[in-house]
Amino acid sequence: MEGNRDESERCYHLANKYLSVGDLEKAKKFLHKAERLYPTQKAKDLLERIESMSDDESTQDNKENQEPQKEGVRHRRGSFGRDKTEGSGVKDYTEEQLTMVRKIKKCKDYYEILGVEKTATEIELKKSYRRLALQMHPDKNKAPGATEAFKAIGNAFAVLSDESKRRRYDAYGPEMEETNHRRHTYRNEFEGDISPEELFNMFFGGGFPSNNVYTHHTHRPRHRHHHSREHVSNDSGFTLLLQLSPILLLVFLSLLSSWFVSDPIYSLHPSGKYDTERTTSNLHVKYYVKNDFKVEFKGDLRRIERNVEEEYISNLRQNCWRERTYKENLLWRARNHADARLYEKAQNHPTPSCDRLQSIYA
Structure with missing residues (x-):
């Protein structure tokens, strides 16, 4: 209610403005609005004053209606500030407007x-x-x-x-x-x-x-309006919770997996955690394990080395495919532009992963 005080004050000033030009209907309208937004005694007093003025005007109109009109035309204020001409017998509108x-x-x-x-x-x-x-x-x-x-x-x-x-x-x-x-x-x-x-x-x-x-x-009862706003707020909170639930679930599963999933036994690349170098006995592929590998690992070493070599070959195949694709693109550009220097560069472009694969299967 306190937040509507400024708007209520504005409506009160507008009512005074319309009252000063004699428009009682608009003045009453804005005073009613001011009362709904933030009731004040001055708005209530002004409203009672306008109501008494309206009653006096209505009484005067009734007296005038009872008196015979001798000359001229009597005007009465209509809605939205227009004048209705009565007793003249002349239409101030067209048939098209009436239609x-x-x-x-x-x-x-x-x-x-x-x-x-x-x-x-x-x-x-x-x-x-x-x-x-x-x-x-x-x-x-x-x-x-x-x-x-x-x-x-x-x-x-x-x-x-x-x-x-x-x-x-x-x-x-x-x-x-x-x-x-x-x-x-x-x-x-x-x-x-x-x-x-x-x-x-x-x-x-x-x-x-x-x-x-x-x-x-x-004009709604205040307790109903408060209940409606509280209901909308509860619905909005519940809807927001439903929208965020997939994200919260993913975060929870990620944390859960980090607690229960252990680190891999080896890595093909050295790091601060995997700093001990080893070599497979078959293809002589280098891989890296933790410092306590000999103490902690109790499994089959040949199975570990087999997994290392399979992963290594898989990486070589992917790298070889990228190297060949890039080399073929260079050759196509050289032929398309008839560029001899580019063609020579493409021919000499190295493909180390492909060469390594070839040496393994030779």
Whole structure:
């Protein structure tokens, strides 16, 4: 809760700003948001003051409605700050605007509302939203129901532009939305996380939000929110443990093998541990053992020497194959470029492993 204090203070200042220009609805909205983020007495007092102002304004409107209008046209503030002209008898909207509003209000599918295919990309969604939002904004479209159509467009875009919400919507579709309404759920599963007006301001004001900066505005009990966050944290820890389990198992097996697997008896190359030189009796291959070899080793020496010679010959064969491959490549390059010097170099290229193998089998 303490981490939301700065954001709550910002909402409080915005409410004061809208109050100073006479927009009570927006002022109340940001004060409610400030109360949800971090309740303060000054926000509560200002909210009560605005509520009393709204009641006074409502009473004044009722009085004006009861008085006959003699001259002129009375204006009343509508949603999103637009003026509705009443009593003039002149339409301030076109038939085309009214048709578009009715068409959008009849749509049940979010893709149909935005007029895009289910395979639409993020760019196509933004393009469609930009066009429709400008056409349906209540400040521009005065047709009856334009506000509801504008909200439907904003909600459709807010859901389809969020990757996780879009996956769930594609999986369950409008049927899940209707089921939630029939069950009187607290919050629609496929509802945008920001208001259509905020989305419009962010989109056309240069600060468009990505999927990870949506701000939730739902009124959920605090204990439920805490329980949900704790549940997500536990699931994340368990998932991380499952992902790391193969690596942990490999580390454990490696340590286990290092404890139980003993060092080899010999090595074909000298080292700090294998520093005593010996020679096989058959092929006279040099190999190296530990200092305590004569004391510790009680097995068959001929079997050890046979293993040494087999490993030695296997290494010679691998080295010989590499030497021949390199020499053949040099010869091919020399022939391909008609380079006599390179051809002579390739012919004289040494192959010591092959020569040693030949001498063993000669």
